[in-house]
Amino acid sequence: MSNTLSLLKLEKNFLEAHEGLTNREAVEEANRCLYCYDAPCIVACPTSIDIPSFIKKIASGNLKGSAKTIMSANPVGASCSRVCPTEELCEGACVLNHSTKPIMIGDLQRYATDWARHNDTVLFEAGEPKGIKVGIIGGGPAGLSAARELARFGYEVTIYEAEKEAGGLNTYGIVSFRLPQSISYWEVEQVKKLNVDIQTNVKVGQDISADEIVERHDFVILAAGMSHVPDLKIEGENLKGVHDAIEFVKATKSGKLSQDYVGKKVVVIGAGNTAIDGATCSVRLGADNVKILYRRTQEEMTAYDFEYEFAKQDGVEFRWLTSPQRIIGNDAGEVTGIECIKMELGEPGEDGRRRPIPVKGSQFVLPVDAVIKAIGQTRHLSLIEQFDLEHSDGVVQVDLETFQTSNPKIFACGDVVFGKGVGEAMVVTAAEQGKLAAYHLHAQLEKVHVN
Structure with a gap:
């Protein structure tokens, strides 16, 4: 019975974290928009959604029209309303940043597309066949x-x-x-x-x-x-408890919520968006302590700022200028620790980022039960x-x-x-x-x- 309850709790941990706007909140937020003629938010959107238009349609109650405006420009507009770095794109360009706070464009986009989704709305039709x-x-x-x-x-x-x-x-x-x-x-x-x-x-x-x-x-x-995530090319990489971050996240999205991480110590190697996902998944699977190791500093990490803040709120610990040297295991082939070395930044490399250089004599060992690799793909x-x-x-x-x-x-x-x-x-x-x-x-x- 306790196992069943634990699984139910894990399932709850993976429910959507951010609630959408209520009807009242959406209308009030839509009415804040200035509907700029030369809207900088449109320019900042990679898919050029007519943002003032879809927001105005929300204000007037035309939710199908709003969803169609969004999805016409962005065929995955419902997903993007949740995962786009809006504070760097459309909301970051909103003119209201100079006087108050920007329009909640992402949340309004979610509101309109969620309405279309829940109402099984057909937004588009196939064209006349061309035979191609x-x-x-x-x-x-x-x-x-x-x-x-x-x-x-x-x-x-x-x-x-x-x-x-x-x-x-x-x-x-x-x-x-x-x-x-x-x-x-x-x-x-x-x-x-x-x-x-x-x-x-x-x-x-x-x-x-x-x-x-x-x-x-x-x-x-x-x-x-x-x-897939490339190999770390260090000793101990084949031990039980070392995971590819992509496969790790994929397993949780496919409903495979393991109880193996409850109370455990987890280390994630890398500081991109996938590393953040691996870390926050570990927290929700019940890990007692989750650390992200990155050989550069916060300034060089590739994760979005909102991802970073989300991970910190989840209690994820960041160890900057830290690079893994080898993964340590026991006689049963299970991960028990990871040996690391401190780094310092040298001259910029071809990618413009300063190269990390090992600091002699700075090795140390962290006790861990699982290692998640997230060093790109x-x-x-x-x-x-x-x-x-x-x-x-x-x-x-x-x-x-x-x-x-x-x-x-x-x-x-x-x-x-x-x-x-x-x-x-x-x-x-x-x-x-x-x-x-x-x-x-x-x-x-x-x-x-x-x-």
Whole structure:
């Protein structure tokens, strides 16, 4: 009985942490908006949502119109209302920052899209069939966005998704208490309703070849996400209790809530958004102490500020200028500790960030029961090479205006093109690139101009 109660408590810990606006709160907040003619919030939004327009529709009670305005610009607008760094984007650009506090744009966006979701609202229709087939590799934010726009233009679209469900990062990679799977599933359904064929559990190179996909379709859009967390390349990495942060979060989103972490000490290596997710998941799984180790300082961490604040509120401890040297285990092959060394920052490297340098004689050991690796993600190099595309260390080379690859028949967007100075790896940016790839593919055939 106690185990059942514990599991129920864990499940409650993974419910959405931030409550949405009430009807009254939404209307009052919407009425604060100045509806600026040259709204800087629109400029700051990567998908250029007409923010004053959707907020005004909330104020007037036109919630379907509001949701349609949002989703027209951003096919994953419901997810983005929860995970976008709005304080750095639209809300950060709000003119009211100079006099009071910015409009709660993210919360209002959530309010409108939640209304559409709960009312099973159909927002878009498929266009007249053109008889042109497009295959999309990856059903994450970029792939769904491209598919949605192409279907509205009348193309016959098939998405090939390696996972059990489509949605990519939104479905599997962002913690449930920030983004429940139901939100991502609704966005996927919006695309399916446009007659897009989403084939899940299909891995290119295993279940279907790249050549076959190219032969089946008139055009192909490569929109695969990232792969797994790379190895730390230190002793003890194969011990029981060492986890890939992506797989760790994915397990919790799939309902696999382990009681193995109750009362335990957990260390997360890395300081990006995925590291924060790994740490906050550990807290909600009952870990007694959770530390994030990062070899640089807070100034260099890649996690969003709101993620950092969220983790601190959860009691996560940050150890800056700390690098793991080896993971220590017992005779049973279980993690018991991690040996670290203090670092100091030297001259900037090629990426502009100061290089961490070990401080001699500063080694120390932290007792831990689990280690979560969150030091970035590898790229789908094999997939890219199967399509014989030009790339730079796994970053597909594209025309920065059209997103066309070295093969004129293939476009690419999202994680496969992020890096080397191209784009910023955010859900909203991936969604915008998916849209643009679809627009330019359509423009190439229709000979129309894309703004």
